[in-house]
Amino acid sequence: MGYAIQHQIALSTITCCSCGVVFAMPDQLKNQLRQSGDWFFCPNGHRQHFAQTEADRLRALLEQANRRNTDLVDEVARVQREKKRIERRVNAGVCPCCNRTFVNLARHMVSKHQDAKP
Numbered sequence: 509m510g511y512a513i514q515h516q517i518a519l520s521t522i523t524c525c526s527c528g529v530v531f532a533m534p535d536q537l538k539n540q541l542r543q544s545g546d547w548f549f550c551p552n553g554h555r556q557h558f559a560q561t562e563a564d565r566l567r568a569l570l571e572q573a574n575r576r577n578t579d580l581v582d583e584v585a586r587v588q589r590e591k592k593r594i595e596r597r598v599n600a601g602v603c604p605c606c607n608r609t610f611v612n613l614a615r616h617m618v619s620k621h622q623d624a625k626p
Contacts, residue, residue: 524550 519532531551533541541548545561594604601613605624610616617624 522550524552524554525556526550526554527552 518535520535520538521530521532522538523530527550529550529552533548540546542558543561543563545557545559545564547555547557549555598604598613601609601611603610603613603616603621605617605621
C-alpha cells in the first residue's frame with residue numbers, strides 16, 4: 509500500500525548572466541541568496557550571485573539620505589548665520605545694498621533702493 513504526498517513550492521525564474529539559460533529556484537532560496545550575496549550556479553555550471561544584497565541597497569539609500577539631511581542642516585545653519593550678520597549690520601545703520609552707513613537707514617532705503625526686497 510502506497511501513500512501520495514503533495515507538496516507545493518513557489519518558484520522564481522532567473523536568467524543566467526553568462527549563457528542566458530532560464531532556470532527556476534524556490535522563492536525562499538532566491539530571497540536568501542539575495543540577502544546573503546552567496547554564490548550559486550546555473551544548470552550549465554556558471555557561478556553567479558546577486559551583486560548587491562537588498563540590505564546593502566537599503567543601507568546605501570539610508571546613507572545617501574543621511575548625507576543629504578546633513579547637507580540641508582548645514583545649509584540652513586549657513587543661511588541663518590548670514591541672516592543674523594545682515595540684521596546686525598542693518599541695526600547698526602549699514603545699508604545692505606551699498607554697504608554705506610546712514611543715520612536714518614529707513615529714509616535712505618526708500619529714496620535710493622525702492623526696488624530692494626525687504
